[in-house]
Amino acid sequence: MPVNSFEYYPMTWKPHISKSGIVPLYAEIAQSLEHDIRDGVIRPNDKLPPQRELADYLDVNLSTVARAFKLCTSKGLISGETGRGTFIASDVISNLPMLNESGLEHCINLGASHPPYKQNKYVALMLKQLTKKASIDSILEYSEVSGRLLHKRSGKKWLSEFGLNVSARNILITSGLQNSLAIILASLFQYGDKIATNAVIYPGIKNIAGNLGIQLIPVPYTGRTMDVKSLLQICKNDNIKGIYVIPDHHNPTTISMDVEERSAIADVVKKYNLICMEDGTYSFLSEQRNPPITSIIPEQSIYISTVSNSLSAGLRIAFLSMPPDYSEELINGNSNINVMAPPLEAEIVSQLIDSGIAYKIVEEKKQELNARNKIVEKYLSNYNVLGDSHSQFRWLLLPEKWTGKKFEQTAKVHGVQVFGCERFIVGSAVVKPAARLAISSPKSLELLERGLGTLKEILTE
Amino acid sequence: MPVNSFEYYPMTWKPHISKSGIVPLYAEIAQSLEHDIRDGVIRPNDKLPPQRELADYLDVNLSTVARAFKLCTSKGLISGETGRGTFIASDVISNLPMLNESGLEHCINLGASHPPYKQNKYVALMLKQLTKKASIDSILEYSEVSGRLLHKRSGKKWLSEFGLNVSARNILITSGLQNSLAIILASLFQYGDKIATNAVIYPGIKNIAGNLGIQLIPVPYTGRTMDVKSLLQICKNDNIKGIYVIPDHHNPTTISMDVEERSAIADVVKKYNLICMEDGTYSFLSEQRNPPITSIIPEQSIYISTVSNSLSAGLRIAFLSMPPDYSEELINGNSNINVMAPPLEAEIVSQLIDSGIAYKIVEEKKQELNARNKIVEKYLSNYNVLGDSHSQFRWLLLPEKWTGKKFEQTAKVHGVQVFGCERFIVGSAVVKPAARLAISSPKSLELLERGLGTLKEILTE
DNA sequence: AAATTTGTCTATTTACATTTC
DNA sequence: GGAAATGTAAATAGACAAATT
Numbered sequence: 001m002p003v004n005s006f007e008y009y010p011m012t013w014k015p016h017i018s019k020s021g022i023v024p025l026y027a028e029i030a031q032s033l034e035h036d037i038r039d040g041v042i043r044p045n046d047k048l049p050p051q052r053e054l055a056d057y058l059d060v061n062l063s064t065v066a067r068a069f070k071l072c073t074s075k076g077l078i079s080g081e082t083g084r085g086t087f088i089a090s091d092v093i094s095n096l097p098m099l100n101e102s103g104l105e106h107c108i109n110l111g112a113s114h115p116p117y118k119q120n121k122y123v124a125l126m127l128k129q130l131t132k133k134a135s136i137d138s139i140l141e142y143s144e145v146s147g148r149l150l151h152k153r154s155g156k157k158w159l160s161e162f163g164l165n166v167s168a169r170n171i172l173i174t175s176g177l178q179n180s181l182a183i184i185l186a187s188l189f190q191y192g193d194k195i196a197t198n199a200v201i202y203p204g205i206k207n208i209a210g211n212l213g214i215q216l217i218p219v220p221y222t223g224r225t226m227d228v229k230s231l232l233q234i235c236k237n238d239n240i241k242g243i244y245v246i247p248d249h250h251n252p253t254t255i256s257m258d259v260e261e262r263s264a265i266a267d268v269v270k271k272y273n274l275i276c277m278e279d280g281t282y283s284f285l286s287e288q289r290n291p292p293i294t295s296i297i298p299e300q301s302i303y304i305s306t307v308s309n310s311l312s313a314g315l316r317i318a319f320l321s322m323p324p325d326y327s328e329e330l331i332n333g334n335s336n337i338n339v340m341a342p343p344l345e346a347e348i349v350s351q352l353i354d355s356g357i358a359y360k361i362v363e364e365k366k367q368e369l370n371a372r373n374k375i376v377e378k379y380l381s382n383y384n385v386l387g388d389s390h391s392q393f394r395w396l397l398l399p400e401k402w403t404g405k406k407f408e409q410t411a412k413v414h415g416v417q418v419f420g421c422e423r424f425i426v427g428s429a430v431v432k433p434a435a436r437l438a439i440s441s442p443k444s445l446e447l448l449e450r451g452l453g454t455l456k457e458i459l460t461e
Numbered sequence: 462m463p464v465n466s467f468e469y470y471p472m473t474w475k476p477h478i479s480k481s482g483i484v485p486l487y488a489e490i491a492q493s494l495e496h497d498i499r500d501g502v503i504r505p506n507d508k509l510p511p512q513r514e515l516a517d518y519l520d521v522n523l524s525t526v527a528r529a530f531k532l533c534t535s536k537g538l539i540s541g542e543t544g545r546g547t548f549i550a551s552d553v554i555s556n557l558p559m560l561n562e563s564g565l566e567h568c569i570n571l572g573a574s575h576p577p578y579k580q581n582k583y584v585a586l587m588l589k590q591l592t593k594k595a596s597i598d599s600i601l602e603y604s605e606v607s608g609r610l611l612h613k614r615s616g617k618k619w620l621s622e623f624g625l626n627v628s629a630r631n632i633l634i635t636s637g638l639q640n641s642l643a644i645i646l647a648s649l650f651q652y653g654d655k656i657a658t659n660a661v662i663y664p665g666i667k668n669i670a671g672n673l674g675i676q677l678i679p680v681p682y683t684g685r686t687m688d689v690k691s692l693l694q695i696c697k698n699d700n701i702k703g704i705y706v707i708p709d710h711h712n713p714t715t716i717s718m719d720v721e722e723r724s725a726i727a728d729v730v731k732k733y734n735l736i737c738m739e740d741g742t743y744s745f746l747s748e749q750r751n752p753p754i755t756s757i758i759p760e761q762s763i764y765i766s767t768v769s770n771s772l773s774a775g776l777r778i779a780f781l782s783m784p785p786d787y788s789e790e791l792i793n794g795n796s797n798i799n800v801m802a803p804p805l806e807a808e809i810v811s812q813l814i815d816s817g818i819a820y821k822i823v824e825e826k827k828q829e830l831n832a833r834n835k836i837v838e839k840y841l842s843n844y845n846v847l848g849d850s851h852s853q854f855r856w857l858l859l860p861e862k863w864t865g866k867k868f869e870q871t872a873k874v875h876g877v878q879v880f881g882c883e884r885f886i887v888g889s890a891v892v893k894p895a896a897r898l899a900i901s902s903p904k905s906l907e908l909l910e911r912g913l914g915t916l917k918e919i920l921t922e
Numbered sequence: 923a924a925a926t927t928t929g930t931c932t933a934t935t936t937a938c939a940t941t942t943c
Numbered sequence: 944g945g946a947a948a949t950g951t952a953a954a955t956a957g958a959c960a961a962a963t964t
Contacts, residue, residue: 024953050928061955066930074652082929083962112603120598127597127805131589137581140775142573175636175777175799182643182798186672191535191652208797211647212673237961308800314601316803336669337643338636339769342777342803344588485932511949522934527951543950544941698940 011049013042017058025060029068037077037088045428048078048086074192076210079427087428091206108451111417113251113393113438115309116368119361123312126351139343145335147173147346154350155319158358162283163291164303164321172320172330173341177281177306178204180318181244184302187333188275188326189214189241195277196234197244198226199429200421202251202279205244216244218426225250225257228264235272242275243268247293249282252424252436253395254387259290266296275326276301284310284362285369285390299323302330307349309392311361316342317349366390372439372448379452383459385437392440398433399459407435410458416451472510474503478519486521490529498538498549506889509539509547535653537671540888543698548889552667569912572878574712574854574899576770577829580822584773587812600804606796608634608807615811616780619819623744624752625764625782633781633791634802638742638767639665641779642705645763648794649736649787650675650702656738657695658705659687660890661882663712663740666705677705679890686711686718689725696733703736704729708754710743713885713897714856715848720751727757736787737762745771745823746830746851760784763791768810770853772822777803778810827851833900833909840913844920846898853901859894860920868896871919877912 015032019025036042049057051065058065069086072078080086130136146152152168159166174180181204189195191213197205199218209216217234219226226245234240245265247257257265269276278294278301294303298321306318322330334340352358373389380396387394396418398407404420411418421434437455442448476493480486497503510518512526519526530547533539541547591597607613613629620627635641642665650656652674658666660679670677678695680687687706695701706726708718718726730737739755739762755764759782767779783791795801813819834850841857848855857879859868865881872879882895898916903909 026953051930052928062929063931063956064954067953069929080929081962082960083927085928085962114603117598117602120601123601124592124597127588128592131585131592136585136588137578140581140584140773141578142575142774175803178796178800179798182647186643186647186669191674204797204800207793208647211794211797213652312601313603314804316799316801332668333672335639336665336672337640337798338777339639339665340777342636342806343775344805345803487932512951513949523950524935525933528933530950541950542941543939544948546941546949 011053011057012046013048015054015058025058026064026067026071029054029058029060029065030071033068033072034075034077037072042088044088044090044422045430046088048088050085073215074213076206079215089427090422090425090429091203107412107415107417108447108454109417109441110437110439110448110451110455111419112441113436114441115313115392116365116440117313118368119364120312120314122357122361123315123348123352126348126355126357130347130351139347143340143343145340146331147171147341148343151346151350152319154353158307158353159303159305159319159321161359162280162303162305163289164295166298166321170322170324170327172322172327172334173346174318174320174334175316175338175341176308176318177279177304178208179316179338180304180306180320181205181277182208183330183333183337184275184277185209185212185214186337187329193241194238195242195244196231196238196240196274197426198246198250198253199426200252200424200431200434201244201426202246203423206426216426218429220429221253225255225261226265228261228268231265231268232271235268235274240272240274242277244277244279245293246279246281247283247290248280248286249391251279251282252393252419252421252434254391254393256286257290262290262293263296266293266301269293269297269300274300278303280305281309282392285366285392287390294321299325302326307358310365311349311352311358315345315349317345369440371445375445375448375452376437376439379449379456393436393438396435396437396455398435400433402433404433404435407433407458411435411455414454414458416454418455472514472518473507474509476515476519486519487525487528487532490515490519490521490526491532494529494533495536495538498533503549505549505551505883506891507549509549511546534676535674537667537676537888540676550888551883551886551890552664568873568876568878569908569915570878570902571898571900571909571912571916572880573902574897575902576774576853577826577901578774579829580825581773581775583818583822584776584809584813587809587816587818591808591812600808604801604804606801607792608632608802609804612807612811613780615814619768619814620764620766620780620782622820623741623764623766624750625756627759627782631783631785631788633783633788633795634807635779635781635795636777636799636802637769637779638740638765639669640777640799641765641767641781642666642738643669644791644794644798645736645738646670646673646675647798648790654702655699656703656705657692657699657701657735658887659707659711659714660887661713661885661892661895662705662887663707664884667887677887679887681890682714686716686722687726689722689729692726692729693732696729696735701733701735703738705738705740706754707740707742708751709741709747710852712740712743713854713880713882713895715852715854717747718751723751723754724757727754727762730754730758730761735761739764741766742770743853746827746853748851755782760786763787768819771826772810772813772819776806776810778806830901832906836906836909836913837898837900840910840917854897854899857896857898857916859896861894863894865894865896868894868919872896872916875915875919877915879916 015029017028055062055065078086152171155171156168194215194217196217196219219231292303294301303321307315370389384397385394405422408420419436476490478489516523516526539547613632616632617629655676655678657678657680680692753764755762764782768776830851845858846855866883869881880897
């Protein structure tokens with residue numbers, strides 16, 4: 001029974017429920033929590049009162065509170081750790097899609113990451129050549145769900161560039177990285193399943209996982225990449241079903257895994273029978289390419305190679321290498337989400353690869369990025385900026401007085417858009433303050449210089 | 462406690478569980494059930510023993526069985542009705558993607574529904590003209606997530622053809638009907654939510670709903686379309702969150718709703734505060750177009766108009782009209798699944814609409830379908846074949862001695878692929894035997910004639 | 923190092939609404 | 944038309960393991 005004494009024992013959060021009997025108790029608690037999070041009554045990383053305390057206060061059973069918390073967890077609003085407590089997710093507020101740039105027209109864009117666009121001229125040229133062929137009509141017909149064989153052959157060639165040998169039969173053509181993640185999560189995972197990933201990660205996977213009620217579990221990092229010991233422990237305790245990794249030029253930290261790290265991850269995947277998702281989006285940037293994790297454990301790992309960054313953003317095409325055991329489900333998943341990848345784009349990509357122009361585009365992009373990274377060195381050499389001469393974005397480690405969010409806000413006031421680390425944080429993981437600088441997004445080198453100049457001023461203020 | 466007497470009281474299904482303690486009881490029961498369904502030990506439409514009887518037999522609590530059943534229900538394997546019992550879904554076995562035609566090369570295809578392809582020449586031509594413009598490079602850049610404004614303006618024009626007036630701001634460009642359904646289900650619905658729809662329906666929604674753990678509830682039909690009384694009752698009892706309808710040329714039955722039926726559905730949507738999904742895929746086939754349901758309740762209904770059937774299968778583009786209250790979630794959903802719709806296709810579609818060629822394509826398709834439907838009359842005039850002179854597919858009501866499945870199998874043996882009604886049935890709804898004939902799929906009129914001739918022979922045998 | 927705190931999972935109890943007979 | 948059968952939902956109870964103190 002609730003007693004007055006509670007009033008003198010302030011809890012960090014008190015739910016407002018009516019016990020009307022119309023809405024179930026657990027739903028009322030969850031709604032109240034969601035409401036207060038969205039209204040900012042409780043803020044990212046705040047600790048909630050223990051479930052038992054809340055249950056006592058509300059005079060309901062522990063499990064009722066637990067059920068309410070579970071609902072909010074599946075929406076990505078909070079995350080709990082046995083023994084420690086329940087915390088508001090770091091990213092509940094900044095959980096906006098990253099390409100939505102309305103209202104930012106007057107900002108220099110170092111936030112959303114665009115690949116260099118100059119090379120689109122080659123794509124346009126290829127399209128022009130394509131239209132001269134008679135066969136274009138038939139490309140517009142329905143094809144096999146997994147993609148046309150010729151296109152998959154090109155995919156095979158493309159994937160071999162990254163150290164992956166797959167038969168065309170095990171390739172699936174999808175509509176880009178994000179689309180591939182949606183397909184994989186929807187078809188191989190269930191609501192409530194858990195996927196391990198870096199403590200800071202590409203936000204697209206957070207968003208789709210949130211939509212599907214799949215939980216991401218952050219693996220702490222050891223300065224470099226995933227801490228394998230922690231990963232092992234998480235697998236042991238948490239009933240992890242999959243893992244999402246970006247071994248080359250990790251988004252957002254730019255770090256690449258060495259051979260040992262890759263094989264350690266592969267061992268864990270094997271040991272705990274996980275489904276591995278290996279994101280090769282930025283592998284084209286690496287000078288010296290280490291073999292992908294998927295090449296060690298092809299029967300348990302899906303390699304995803306989108307061309308949206310390496311060739312052209314407008315080409316919504318990715319190649320997946322499918323483990324035979326999962327290929328039926330993945331093909332069905334593709335059918336359920338896309339019916340088929342856009343065939344015109346697939347044809348263009350195929351021709352770009354077969355003709356070799358794809359590699360020329362990649363080389364030119366790297367040169368462009370090289371020039372831009374020199375400017376980064378010029379302005380920010382006094383700071384710790386992860387990434388190298390080919391990076392499409394850099395990871396600026398901020399002095400301790402900053403938070404990523406504060407830096408993002410300050411920069412925005414000064415007319416520069418960057419993304420603070422909070423946008424990339426999984427759940428309520430604790431990470432050092434940082435911000436991602438999408439150095440290839442500004443339209444010109446001059447704009448980039450101005451943007452970086454502004455950031456430098458902010459940092460030295 | 463289990464007693465021997467059970468052995469003399471045979472149940473229609475007995476689970477095999479080990480009670481090892483390693484796997485939870487409810488999971489063991491669910492696995493055993495899933496296993497036996499997939500192995501054909503129990504078959505579509507079979508009735509399972511009551512939960513209480515199973516609980517008794519296994520000596521476990523009622524809720525444990527209920528939980529196991531719930532798991533299987535969310536996978537679309539079974540469906541329960543209070544008071545009646547639990548039944549195996551009609552479609553558990555034939556749940557394959559409908560475009561996967563491998564092994565059917567020698568069949569005449571009246572199964573998977575392809576639109577007429579001849580008009581692709583106009584699309585190819587438009588593409589050729591497009592490539593002459595200088596602006597093609599910029600089309601290949603990232604754009605606003607919801608689509609480019611110019612493209613949305615074309616969408617506005619396109620939707621107005623179907624009696625819908627929306628501002629470009631409320632239009633979302635996605636990658637086709639199936640893709641739109643995936644976006645809507647993933648972003649506006651949660652695992653476990655229920656959506657009402659016809660007892661026989663476009664299988665794509667069944668597949669994506671199954672992937673996402675969203676339940677479809679079949680609404681019985683009254684010879685024509687949805688029985689509104691039943692719908693009201695279902696809403697009252699079942700906590701329905703949404704409804705999926707195809708008011709024009711329903712897939713697979715070809716039936717269109719009249720004005721009264723539409724307004725009755727709209728009333729239910731308003732009364733129970735549902736989210737309505739209105740599929741306008743085949744509206745272009747209707748001679749006299751009734752106003753869409755969405756025009757009555759635009760604040761609660763999403764109209765989906767794909768161009769994959771009306772213009773070209775290769776153009777993976779659909780226009781959605783978004784209720785303002787849901788637009789943020791839908792735009793995010795599009796971002797989470799597609800990032801953006803393929804911009805090249807969007808540009809082509811936009812130009813086709815603006816130039817008026819789109820309407821020419823539609824007219825020609827209707828002429829082609831007209832010719833094909835005459836052949837249907839020629840061969841099957843003695844049978845009850847729903848649909849009219851513009852139908853892209855027809856719904857053949859079979860004599861009572863047939864089941865859809867049996868007819869499908871028999872036809873296949875004779876070299877003709879059709880889809881029996883079981884492929885379209887939701888859950889364990891009971892429907893009259895029928896089969897869908899995709900009359901626009903065979904490459905030539907001759908093939909169509911041969912296919913229909915074979916079907917006639919089978920029917921008269 | 924042991925006791926306590928804390929979240930999570932499974933199973934149980936209770937209540938209820940509909941269908942069937 | 945009322946009792947029995949039946950599925951569904953919510954709230955409760957108990958056990959467990961990790962993290963903290």
